Amino acid sequence: MNVVPQQLTAKDFATDQEVRWCPGCGDYAILKALQRTMPEIGATPEKTVFVSGIGCAARFPYYMETYGFHTIHGRAPAFATGIKLSNPELDVWVVGGDGDMLSIGGNHLMHTLRRNVDLQILIFNNEIYGLTKGQYSPTSRVGTRSPSTPQGSVEAPVSAALFALGSGARFVARSVDTDLKHLPIMFKRAHEHRGASLLEIFQNCIVYNDGVFDSFKAPSVASERQVRVEHGKPMIFGAEKNRGLRMRAGVFEIEAVTVGEDGVTVDDILVHDETNRVMANLLASMDSDQLPVALGVLYCNPAPTYEASVLDQAADVRAKSPNADLNKLLRSGYTWTV
Amino acid sequence: MNVVPQQLTAKDFATDQEVRWCPGCGDYAILKALQRTMPEIGATPEKTVFVSGIGCAARFPYYMETYGFHTIHGRAPAFATGIKLSNPELDVWVVGGDGDMLSIGGNHLMHTLRRNVDLQILIFNNEIYGLTKGQYSPTSRVGTRSPSTPQGSVEAPVSAALFALGSGARFVARSVDTDLKHLPIMFKRAHEHRGASLLEIFQNCIVYNDGVFDSFKAPSVASERQVRVEHGKPMIFGAEKNRGLRMRAGVFEIEAVTVGEDGVTVDDILVHDETNRVMANLLASMDSDQLPVALGVLYCNPAPTYEASVLDQAADVRAKSPNADLNKLLRSGYTWTV
Amino acid sequence: MASTAAVAEIRTPREARESVVVRFAGDSGDGMQLTGGQFTQAAALAGNDLATFPDFPAEIRAPTGTTFGVSSFQINFGGRRIKTSGDAIDVLVAMNPAALKVELGNVRDGGVIIVDVGSFSDRNVKRAGFASNPLEDKTLNAYRVIEIDVSALTMEAVKESGLGKKDALRCKNLWTLGLVYWMYARDRQPTVDWLNKKFAKQSGLATANIAALNAGHAFGETAEMEGDVPTYSVAAAKIEPGEYRTVSGGEALAWGLVVGAHKAGLKIMFGSYPITPASPILHILARLKQYGVVTFQAEDEIAAVCSAIGASFAGHLGITSSSGPGIALKGEAIGLAISTELPLIVVNSQRAGPSTGLPTKTEQSDLYQAVYGRNADAPLVVLASRSPSDCFETAVEVVRLATKYMTPVMLLTDGYIANAAEPWLIPDVDDVAPFGVKFRTEVEGFHPFHRDEKTLARNWAIPGTPGLEHRIGGIEKDYDSGHISYDATNHQRMTDTRKAKIDGIANDIPEQAVEQGETSGDIAVVGWGSTYGPIDRAVSNVRAEGHAVSHIHLRHIWPLPRNLGSLLASFKTVLVPEMNTGQLVTVLRAEYLVPAEKVSKVSGQPFKIAEIESAIRARLGA
Amino acid sequence: MASTAAVAEIRTPREARESVVVRFAGDSGDGMQLTGGQFTQAAALAGNDLATFPDFPAEIRAPTGTTFGVSSFQINFGGRRIKTSGDAIDVLVAMNPAALKVELGNVRDGGVIIVDVGSFSDRNVKRAGFASNPLEDKTLNAYRVIEIDVSALTMEAVKESGLGKKDALRCKNLWTLGLVYWMYARDRQPTVDWLNKKFAKQSGLATANIAALNAGHAFGETAEMEGDVPTYSVAAAKIEPGEYRTVSGGEALAWGLVVGAHKAGLKIMFGSYPITPASPILHILARLKQYGVVTFQAEDEIAAVCSAIGASFAGHLGITSSSGPGIALKGEAIGLAISTELPLIVVNSQRAGPSTGLPTKTEQSDLYQAVYGRNADAPLVVLASRSPSDCFETAVEVVRLATKYMTPVMLLTDGYIANAAEPWLIPDVDDVAPFGVKFRTEVEGFHPFHRDEKTLARNWAIPGTPGLEHRIGGIEKDYDSGHISYDATNHQRMTDTRKAKIDGIANDIPEQAVEQGETSGDIAVVGWGSTYGPIDRAVSNVRAEGHAVSHIHLRHIWPLPRNLGSLLASFKTVLVPEMNTGQLVTVLRAEYLVPAEKVSKVSGQPFKIAEIESAIRARLGA
Numbered sequence A, B: 001m002n003v004v005p006q007q008l009t010a011k012d013f014a015t016d017q018e019v020r021w022c023p024g025c026g027d028y029a030i031l032k033a034l035q036r037t038m039p040e041i042g043a044t045p046e047k048t049v050f051v052s053g054i055g056c057a058a059r060f061p062y063y064m065e066t067y068g069f070h071t072i073h074g075r076a077p078a079f080a081t082g083i084k085l086s087n088p089e090l091d092v093w094v095v096g097g098d099g100d101m102l103s104i105g106g107n108h109l110m111h112t113l114r115r116n117v118d119l120q121i122l123i124f125n126n127e128i129y130g131l132t133k134g135q136y137s138p139t140s141r142v143g144t145r146s147p148s149t150p151q152g153s154v155e156a157p158v159s160a161a162l163f164a165l166g167s168g169a170r171f172v173a174r175s176v177d178t179d180l181k182h183l184p185i186m187f188k189r190a191h192e193h194r195g196a197s198l199l200e201i202f203q204n205c206i207v208y209n210d211g212v213f214d215s216f217k218a219p220s221v222a223s224e225r226q227v228r229v230e231h232g233k234p235m236i237f238g239a240e241k242n243r244g245l246r247m248r249a250g251v252f253e254i255e256a257v258t259v260g261e262d263g264v265t266v267d268d269i270l271v272h273d274e275t276n277r278v279m280a281n282l283l284a285s286m287d288s289d290q291l292p293v294a295l296g297v298l299y300c301n302p303a304p305t306y307e308a309s310v311l312d313q314a315a316d317v318r319a320k321s322p323n324a325d326l327n328k329l330l331r332s333g334y335t336w337t338v
Numbered sequence C, D: 001m002a003s004t005a006a007v008a009e010i011r012t013p014r015e016a017r018e019s020v021v022v023r024f025a026g027d028s029g030d031g032m033q034l035t036g037g038q039f040t041q042a043a044a045l046a047g048n049d050l051a052t053f054p055d056f057p058a059e060i061r062a063p064t065g066t067t068f069g070v071s072s073f074q075i076n077f078g079g080r081r082i083k084t085s086g087d088a089i090d091v092l093v094a095m096n097p098a099a100l101k102v103e104l105g106n107v108r109d110g111g112v113i114i115v116d117v118g119s120f121s122d123r124n125v126k127r128a129g130f131a132s133n134p135l136e137d138k139t140l141n142a143y144r145v146i147e148i149d150v151s152a153l154t155m156e157a158v159k160e161s162g163l164g165k166k167d168a169l170r171c172k173n174l175w176t177l178g179l180v181y182w183m184y185a186r187d188r189q190p191t192v193d194w195l196n197k198k199f200a201k202q203s204g205l206a207t208a209n210i211a212a213l214n215a216g217h218a219f220g221e222t223a224e225m226e227g228d229v230p231t232y233s234v235a236a237a238k239i240e241p242g243e244y245r246t247v248s249g250g251e252a253l254a255w256g257l258v259v260g261a262h263k264a265g266l267k268i269m270f271g272s273y274p275i276t277p278a279s280p281i282l283h284i285l286a287r288l289k290q291y292g293v294v295t296f297q298a299e300d301e302i303a304a305v306c307s308a309i310g311a312s313f314a315g316h317l318g319i320t321s322s323s324g325p326g327i328a329l330k331g332e333a334i335g336l337a338i339s340t341e342l343p344l345i346v347v348n349s350q351r352a353g354p355s356t357g358l359p360t361k362t363e364q365s366d367l368y369q370a371v372y373g374r375n376a377d378a379p380l381v382v383l384a385s386r387s388p389s390d391c392f393e394t395a396v397e398v399v400r401l402a403t404k405y406m407t408p409v410m411l412l413t414d415g416y417i418a419n420a421a422e423p424w425l426i427p428d429v430d431d432v433a434p435f436g437v438k439f440r441t442e443v444e445g446f447h448p449f450h451r452d453e454k455t456l457a458r459n460w461a462i463p464g465t466p467g468l469e470h471r472i473g474g475i476e477k478d479y480d481s482g483h484i485s486y487d488a489t490n491h492q493r494m495t496d497t498r499k500a501k502i503d504g505i506a507n508d509i510p511e512q513a514v515e516q517g518e519t520s521g522d523i524a525v526v527g528w529g530s531t532y533g534p535i536d537r538a539v540s541n542v543r544a545e546g547h548a549v550s551h552i553h554l555r556h557i558w559p560l561p562r563n564l565g566s567l568l569a570s571f572k573t574v575l576v577p578e579m580n581t582g583q584l585v586t587v588l589r590a591e592y593l594v595p596a597e598k599v600s601k602v603s604g605q606p607f608k609i610a611e612i613e614s615a616i617r618a619r620l621g622a
């Protein structure tokens, strides 16, 4: 419980419950980053709701001193939709793992995105089922050995960002668990965005999938293997900030180039346009060795939110039938008196 | 029942069951087209299985003289996956409406596409729930008035093709119910493709959504409002074959131009590359008045099928443990004798 | 325009009937449901009591002329209390051979059959599965057959309207309706008004349909001279005075929910997914936005129930509805609502199963699913409506129980109730007692699973309330703090408490009354849901012969009324007619160890009075 | 290396015990499950009979030192038949204060408690919720406490291995195991072998762990000189000769399915979705590809069951498995398998609910869901396994019934059975009678719902068979042609037939036997599933005092054995201990009108013998 003080701090968003993740789990960093961000975005505990499904990630609400609903596996977006339709004033966050949101819950995610319900949807993607002890998930790479795939998985994984874009999402962003600078920025952007904001966070499961993102997360390679995209800015990366993304002439493709080599200048570097869905698609699909992993807001292109449209329509109807009287309703149509 | 004759005809694929769609329903034309196509692709009734969910479209299997399974709402891809994993020799078709496949069934569709199970998946998209008497569906346009949306729907629809691409589909095509020339070609292409082939068919529901595709299907506008894309060929359309699609310079966009106007030549016209996912994305999103609707194979880029990989792995395991003996299995690990 | 019925009334001496069963049957596209609906209205306006039974195929418009495409509407109306849609048909209107084929078996010997001979082509006769034309062989010898070329006469009647043949023929049903109006001296005016309104933007269609209606009526007047068409009078029933309307189960249920929510001081968030025969509730509520109703057509039944639970968490009244297969999908989420003790209303419009079954046919086979159909010890409240109008009261009651006890409640109705209509003495909403919900706001001493000592309901604190921030979920909660707890004794205590809460509701519902008969005797016929009508009539029939048979009808299926055990114990035999293989029987036997016997019917069709009567007689040795 | 146990055996005169209960308890990361597993093996190899109870938190690795993070493993082993994992703990190994806190209540008075004092820092003591250090106050007065600084001694023992502190401390469990091995004169060699194999690629870890094991053992030898550590001998049990192994419920069940499929001549298509405690079956089957098993980890439980049904349609044996909440999701699809009459096996590893409940704790609360939990009249077959090894037999039997009767079968097991292990006299697969399935190939006279006259099973014609092309689905089918049918009498007939088919299985299963005692008497204690052990022991205890109490244990829950009604009728009292609020009781009362009484426990923990015994005594007035 919490009586709102004048100036909130991260502590005001922390519950007295013991955090139950494994020591070293990436979820801790995300929790910390979000608890810190909450006061900065002017969140108030009583108006904030965290909704989650089931999984390690989905334990998140227990640790946020706000309203929270730890529901059932895969359905958090549907609960959140009901909450927003009932009280659009609430600031609703949805948290789930890759299994929760993309395996059993993929359909609800798709429909929530396309409806554009005003939610912040955070996927903690560790490419594994943590809570059920390490089976491969729909985001696991081909060849993932797990208790249910002892010889390695054979399925092509789904990309959260591409899936969201294909589903009609209006906001798609990415970050990493341990980046306590970038992550809050993404939280803020997601929060600012009116409508469904999807934020995928690459999260390390130290127990069942340790280091799965090292190829681009490890400090030694991060600057070469990550590109942080920002709207209106050229997409530059590399330790020396001399690498960049360029549109390959005449085809719908992106390539990585080095400024100063082969006549490449800064002007050749593609400027990020977060309102361009095709560009977002290209950025989201950079998963080869030749291209860095794109982090940041890949796509942001607002549209009316679902609950606002629903409310508007209801207001219209009310305006047209101002004296809604239940006795009248029961007597609508033919009646007769005996 | 059917004893296979030497040379099959459309009739050999028709059952003796009375077809139970509304008179004038677009489903009739699709049925006819497919019954005609079956002999041409060398299908044999006993090796062919039609699997469907629930809806008007999902009645399809009853009319095909093959094996058929009319299952439950939304789950047909999952049944089909089980069938293929059991007997990969079977030629399995999945049929469903927009509600069946994209509302309740969206998740199974996504996972089946990403796994790349070797199926032909046909979505009869009439942008409405037919069988339940006309409620709007996830493909219905904003503003659709229906029994459940008397003031018009407010949700942005999902695009089957974009959703499939975002889900990792390796084959995405589109056609229309009444085009008895184009439809068989699409059936053949879908059938040829090893892996999950998604074919969306714009289908008219004469009772609940009559004419919803007229803006591009009506004979009077078809040639101006449709572009039939073919791999390796310039994307030309129009009654006079002088309209075409062009890449807008420097941005990831497509525009419609007229050859011979403003200095546009045939060489400027974009050549369709069905292996390019970004191009497919652009083609699938052409839904404004300025651009024609793209029909044909938007994307085809084969990858190993799921069941083949599963079988390969099983074969590997068998090769490594040739003498799989059940008594040995029960005695694996520590045992002792009393 | 003056009343068109009055004239006929004066001119014709009519055979008086206490009650009559009319069935309109034709192709799915023949408009039989509309015809029946209009006739129902006319009977109601004439002061008859009535009950209806719309019966239609799963196909939207099955191919014309097929037996599986036959759509029917049956109405039983009379000058006495009408409890069922009738066992046997007095007047069958068969628009084509297929309709005749399907319905013939239900026409009473000597009954009237009106056929459109224009539709009895060889092809149609064969298509319907007749070996030869039934109009020409002995098939119809036992009946009074009135052969009319309705098709031709309709074409003739609407000639002036300029409609094409197809559209013109669509007016056949109105022609027939006109004729039947004539037979029973019914007022055409409301139908004329309705047509004018319905086709306000297509006045050609209005004119044509009205012309057909009038022509059918006129045909009756003329033919009657020649004695071809029998005419009847059916007096007004003696019914309680007041303002009436006809109401379908779907309407009464939707309105009951809205009134209940109003009495609770809550707004409704209704999350649903279309399915036959549950969809009408969604359709009706979607038109009630001005009453604070939000409807949400979800992507599937799971999302629907989850959205409703989310709404309840947020302080709305979360409601969901579906039919059997869809309810099955909601089971897991209902468990969460039980575990988090949130109010939730789940309406189940039962249909014939298993699986897809016969979607448009009725059944009562989801009682097991309602009472037992979830994982773990997960008790909830179950009620059942007995008739269309009863849906209103039960709907109000489920809102009261769900909110007072912070619990999911399942309301069982069925395809028959959902679609059937009956006259309804419209209640005054102000007479319904309010039961306002109080959200928790007091910060001191709050925890989410703090309970009311008497009801055992937990307090309801909704997001937005300062100082009451809390987290709930499906993991077991500590009794004393509401935090998650894996403690063994606590789980036992919480399980016991959840059960005690539901069991305790037995003290907040009325004792079980006896509908008809004494509180002890030879046979108690125990029913629930839509079997009410036929049981009632069957019991009154055997009682009329002096047998000690009583009718007990349950509204509360779980928990059961507290006196039910002793009540049943005072009968020698307990007989339970159900449209399933014996589900309530299981519950009663298990609860009370009474040797209750089932009378089971699982054909997708409601019980006939005679079927129940004969089951009673068999036990009476009568 | 020579046997390390032999030496000790010679030097030490040991206190003899008939049976002993040891419980290892520590943090989730302390490796208690591994320790217990190794000790189990050692007990088995020593010829003891035994039963185990692994008990762990839902969190993967909850924060160290918390009570909710305690993971335990209990084993009851002895020289007599062991039926349960034991009511009270004889020897508790508590790796930290939290473990002591959680488990203390279960240690018998005078029991031995071994604590790692190295972990009893003030912080840990407080974290565990002790007001003061229990080693210093009177908390442990009633016990024999052995305080050892296991942490320090382990560090010391593995010093040479060069492991960091964290990794070194990870060897604590092996040190403790070594000590307990010493106490019971158990052979270390198999554990040494196992460590060498497990850490084949990290030989440093192998060496360190072996060093810790040996050091713990050596500590015992030394301490014993001083009389600090008690030593015992537990003789080998008199058990049937043959080849044995320890087996968990998950293993036995998976193997039973594979053997059953082999006997049916079918390949398995296993579609599942991970969930506690059902996942082990998936994991085990995923490693059996060489036996013709295909495993499919679906996107959810619905896809899992649908894929299994699809597989059965295609001629494989479709199997799915889950736990309560996941089974709830499968209900709709199971209805389709019932309607289409396809074989399907649904394994339900029950866990404590409702909703998410206590995922790692055991319960038997899905019996309602199994028997009644679907829409419509949808009967299927339900069996329950009573113990880990019994899973093998029941698994074979469900395959037989599913394929012979073309029906879904639900097999109930629970979290306790799934994880517990017991010694198993390994059967010879060749002794299991085959029951080969015959697919239909004959074209003449075929239709898909053509039935065997005796079993009422429909014929199974699989895609790929020329001439048998057909369509099936969830809509009602015509009895005589298999085509879809909306006919009323046909629906009645098909419903009756589906029911008769399942009911008829009662004639194909053994009559209910009495496990212990006479076939009539004062009290029949009726159990099902994993309550077998405690009921058996409780009944034998009261029987030893001469009471007329019998133990009846059901494997077949639906249909019930044909003689069960008369059997129960011959007892004055029927008592049903269940880990739920009384579910089998409902079924028995409803079926047989016997006044069966429940003995209910819903705490997520198995019954203690004493709990059942006292329930029996209460009825005996003893």
Ligand SMILES: Cc1ncc(C[n+]2csc(CCOP(=O)(O)OP(=O)(O)O)c2C)c(N)n1
Binding pocket: A054, A055, A056, A057, A058, A072, A073, A096, A097, A098, A099, A100, A101, A124, A126, A128, A129, A130, A131, A132, A137, C332, D273, D274, D275, D276, D301, D325, D326, D329
């Ligand atoms: C209906 C249902 N099915 C399955 C489960 C078991 N389950 C719990 S969490 C989970 C997946 C966890 O993976 P993810 O969502 O990626 O979360 P993580 O633990 O990795 O954070 C599963 C399968 C469940 N609780 N409920």
Ligand SMILES: Cc1ncc(C[n+]2csc(CCOP(=O)(O)OP(=O)(O)O)c2C)c(N)n1
Binding pocket: B054, B055, B056, B057, B058, B072, B073, B096, B097, B098, B099, B100, B101, B124, B126, B128, B129, B130, B131, B132, B137, C273, C274, C275, C276, C301, C325, C326, C329, D332
């Ligand atoms: C579990 C379940 N939910 C709902 C339904 C009801 N239902 C049947 S078909 C259908 C949707 C039909 O729309 P679509 O899939 O687009 O097919 P169409 O009839 O338009 O061809 C629905 C909601 C059902 N049969 N089962």
Ligand code: SF4
Binding pocket: A020, A021, A022, A024, A025, A026, A027, A056, A057, A126, A130, A131, A204, A205, A206, A207, A208, D060, D061
């Ligand atoms: S299992 Fe993995 S994801 Fe779950 S808490 Fe542990 S480290 Fe984190």
Ligand code: SF4
Binding pocket: B020, B021, B022, B024, B025, B026, B027, B056, B057, B126, B130, B131, B204, B205, B206, B207, B208, C060, C061
């Ligand atoms: S309702 Fe529409 S989709 Fe269904 S059969 Fe009729 S016309 Fe076709």
Ligand SMILES: [Mg+2]
Binding pocket: A055, A097, A098, A099, A124, A125, A126, A127, A128, A129, A130, A137
């Ligand atoms: Mg995960």
Ligand SMILES: [Mg+2]
Binding pocket: B055, B097, B098, B099, B124, B125, B126, B127, B128, B129, B130, B137
């Ligand atoms: Mg549709």
